[in-house]
Amino acid sequence: MSESMRNFLIFLLILAVVIGGGVLLNSLFSVPFFLGVTFVAFGLITLGGAVAVVTTRNLFRATIWLMVSLFGIAGLFVLLEAPFLAAVQVLVYIGAIAILFTFAVMLTRSLTQLKDRYNRPYATLAASVLLFAFLTWVIWQVWGNWTPSGDIMLATISDTTDLGVALVDKEGLVLPFELASLLLTAAMIGAIVIARDVDEDEKEKRG
Amino acid sequence: MIPLWLYLLVSAALFSIGTFGVLARRNGVAVLMGVELMLNAVNINLIAFWRYMSPTEVNGVAFAAFVIVIAAAEAAVGLAIIISVYRSRHSVVPEEADMLKG
Amino acid sequence: MDCVGLCAFVQSLGVADPAIARLIGLIIGGVLVSGVPLLTVIFLILVERKVAARIQDRIGPNRAGPFGLLQTVADLLKLLAKEDITPAAADRVLYNAAPLVSFASVVLIWAVIPFMYADVAPGAFMGVDLDIGVLYFVAVASLGTLAIMTAGWASNNKYALLGAFRVVALLVSYEIPLVFALLVPVMFAGSMSLVDITNAQSHMWFIFMAPVAALMFFISSQAETGRAPFDLIEAESELVAGFNIEYSGMKFGMFFAAEFLHVFTNAVLFAILYMGGFLGVLYQQLPILGFVWLGIKASIIYFISLWLRNTVPRLRIDQVMNFNWFFLVPVSIVNVLLTALILKLAQVAGLAPTVFAESSLLGMLPVTLMLLVKDVLMIIYVMTRVAQEGRSARQAEQRMETDLLASAAGD
Numbered sequence: 001m002s003e004s005m006r007n008f009l010i011f012l013l014i015l016a017v018v019i020g021g022g023v024l025l026n027s028l029f030s031v032p033f034f035l036g037v038t039f040v041a042f043g044l045i046t047l048g049g050a051v052a053v054v055t056t057r058n059l060f061r062a063t064i065w066l067m068v069s070l071f072g073i074a075g076l077f078v079l080l081e082a083p084f085l086a087a088v089q090v091l092v093y094i095g096a097i098a099i100l101f102t103f104a105v106m107l108t109r110s111l112t113q114l115k116d117r118y119n120r121p122y123a124t125l126a127a128s129v130l131l132f133a134f135l136t137w138v139i140w141q142v143w144g145n146w147t148p149s150g151d152i153m154l155a156t157i158s159d160t161t162d163l164g165v166a167l168v169d170k171e172g173l174v175l176p177f178e179l180a181s182l183l184l185t186a187a188m189i190g191a192i193v194i195a196r197d198v199d200e201d202e203k204e205k206r207g
Numbered sequence: 208m209i210p211l212w213l214y215l216l217v218s219a220a221l222f223s224i225g226t227f228g229v230l231a232r233r234n235g236v237a238v239l240m241g242v243e244l245m246l247n248a249v250n251i252n253l254i255a256f257w258r259y260m261s262p263t264e265v266n267g268v269a270f271a272a273f274v275i276v277i278a279a280a281e282a283a284v285g286l287a288i289i290i291s292v293y294r295s296r297h298s299v300v301p302e303e304a305d306m307l308k309g
Numbered sequence: 310m311d312c313v314g315l316c317a318f319v320q321s322l323g324v325a326d327p328a329i330a331r332l333i334g335l336i337i338g339g340v341l342v343s344g345v346p347l348l349t350v351i352f353l354i355l356v357e358r359k360v361a362a363r364i365q366d367r368i369g370p371n372r373a374g375p376f377g378l379l380q381t382v383a384d385l386l387k388l389l390a391k392e393d394i395t396p397a398a399a400d401r402v403l404y405n406a407a408p409l410v411s412f413a414s415v416v417l418i419w420a421v422i423p424f425m426y427a428d429v430a431p432g433a434f435m436g437v438d439l440d441i442g443v444l445y446f447v448a449v450a451s452l453g454t455l456a457i458m459t460a461g462w463a464s465n466n467k468y469a470l471l472g473a474f475r476v477v478a479l480l481v482s483y484e485i486p487l488v489f490a491l492l493v494p495v496m497f498a499g500s501m502s503l504v505d506i507t508n509a510q511s512h513m514w515f516i517f518m519a520p521v522a523a524l525m526f527f528i529s530s531q532a533e534t535g536r537a538p539f540d541l542i543e544a545e546s547e548l549v550a551g552f553n554i555e556y557s558g559m560k561f562g563m564f565f566a567a568e569f570l571h572v573f574t575n576a577v578l579f580a581i582l583y584m585g586g587f588l589g590v591l592y593q594q595l596p597i598l599g600f601v602w603l604g605i606k607a608s609i610i611y612f613i614s615l616w617l618r619n620t621v622p623r624l625r626i627d628q629v630m631n632f633n634w635f636f637l638v639p640v641s642i643v644n645v646l647l648t649a650l651i652l653k654l655a656q657v658a659g660l661a662p663t664v665f666a667e668s669s670l671l672g673m674l675p676v677t678l679m680l681l682v683k684d685v686l687m688i689i690y691v692m693t694r695v696a697q698e699g700r701s702a703r704q705a706e707q708r709m710e711t712d713l714l715a716s717a718a719g720d
Contacts, residue, residue: 031209034328039209043217050221050244054228059236060462064403066240067455069221073247076217079209080258085271087444089250092275095451095484097243097282099477102458104236104286106470108293117233119302124231132223139219143212148259153208157262159440160501163272166265173269180276187280191287197294 018044039079045072057117059105067098084160214255221248235289235299239282246278339420342436346419350570354381357569357615364619384562391558396465399555403463408556408563411456415571417449422577423504425587425599433504433587434596442503443491446578447484450533453571454480457552460564464555473552475541475626482633483532483539489641490525493648494582497665507586509665513673516583519648521684523583525641527610530575532629534568537618541626573611580606640691647687651679 049069228241257267362369461473587599
């Protein structure tokens, strides 16, 4: 089977999973069809990208998959009616942290990429699966049959203006806001100082 | 409306995948990518609970925004440390950085 | 979720199910909204080459079709007919995906641009009136940065990688004055929605109230798209075309088209943010006139950018970084602070309206004059500082030369 044929079949499989998920959500939980399809699509993008991040050997591809996964999370934020946070996620992660990771990957190329990718893969896989199982059990116990109250669904959602006002409000979030900016300044200075390439003049001066 | 536990399930799955990345990978930068995945899983959790329990308050979105800020700062400093360690030891494997000397 | 606009139109055509009507409405809307930039880019490339030629005292392409109007079609056919090469050791998926992401990140911006006035909500013909329109624009534009980095890496070519590094450093640095310059219209309009910003300029354009911010936006957007004098990205005569060395044929065509479209998109955004968008004479009675006004304003800005491109020399990467970090960033931060201060003081003192759209020309004059005075004072101060530093740098250089001469002539 040629490669393009194989790719097309994979695409059809993913499409079938997404549409099947939408139908399933529609029948089991009375979720509108397109909402269900969108949720399954973004969920698959997120989780598929995450699995690819932790399994791929090529680190630059891992960065790209990380950005794909984070883009899927931005989509989930839009579904959860937090568009400001979705835009901030895309701007901060894909616009800046992706570049940071790319530079770090390029500055730390090791010649021994033939060594093992994982250390103790089976043990850690078992640990992750057990963690997921435990979390699922807790989620099912507490929120399995929980439905949000009617007026929650109809309430007006706080928007960006409220967030902006709260961030500078004396009885609001002004203190965490200022601390966060202080933290960012300290992190920026620290990162620059640590990663600076000390050239020979400074090395001689330091003796 | 999509039931809340589906969002929590996605968040738990992402968190577990991130944990696997942190524990199992032999490259420092890949470990940091796993940490980023875990932080984003927490963010999905926060926003899902914000939407389904108190969407009129602003605390949920603000908390998630602060988590993004801190994740960015931590990624920057962590990668700077990895680059600095690579310069002196020529290796990014966390398991090999086990002696204080050098 | 109710069914308005295009969705209602599709339903009136006979599709009963609101969800499917909504989906079809979305698809049609997407095609319409992205058709505008795609049709514009055909003429843009020709206009670019003609204007460049006239400034350089030659005629420009005039063979393909009358007055060279079919030149872009000829270019397109040439690029399509070229062989589709992928370098042997390149990362195939990333190599092929990078031009697509770069082009997509530009066309996505057009989803939030208001074209003309409309009686129904949201008040304009546009893709979608996001509450966070300005932030959406910045976020989507930053997607293009990652696409360029990917292109540089996936080409498996050291020159491409170095070119991509420089480009990404440039793009990431110039996002800061861009965002600060974008804060000023948002402050004036009290909202990040582009329709609100357009309506807030009903009585006074923001370019008269904040010329320094408009200049910052213009300079940063020229740098963001790699236009002269910041075109060390492509540097056609120097660094062997930077990150798109290994790209040929239609993939190069996509990068090419994406760049020109990005410049025009930034011109349209400048027109919306600072020059009033589709506002103009008779824009409500005859909505299509609003579209014409927007086109005229955007074309003026595009022409200025073309004029600049063919006139000024190219800057070096260290000059570009110096310019950004030591000039643009401090000036834009101080500009935002002073604008916020003056605006708030004026609003508290009653001299400025709180909601700009509902005031009048006379009501906007005091605050406009105050802000203009602030801008003029800032410009005077900055220019004297720049002149002083230039003079002292020249004097230091002359002193160094005389020292060298003295030490060479002495013992």
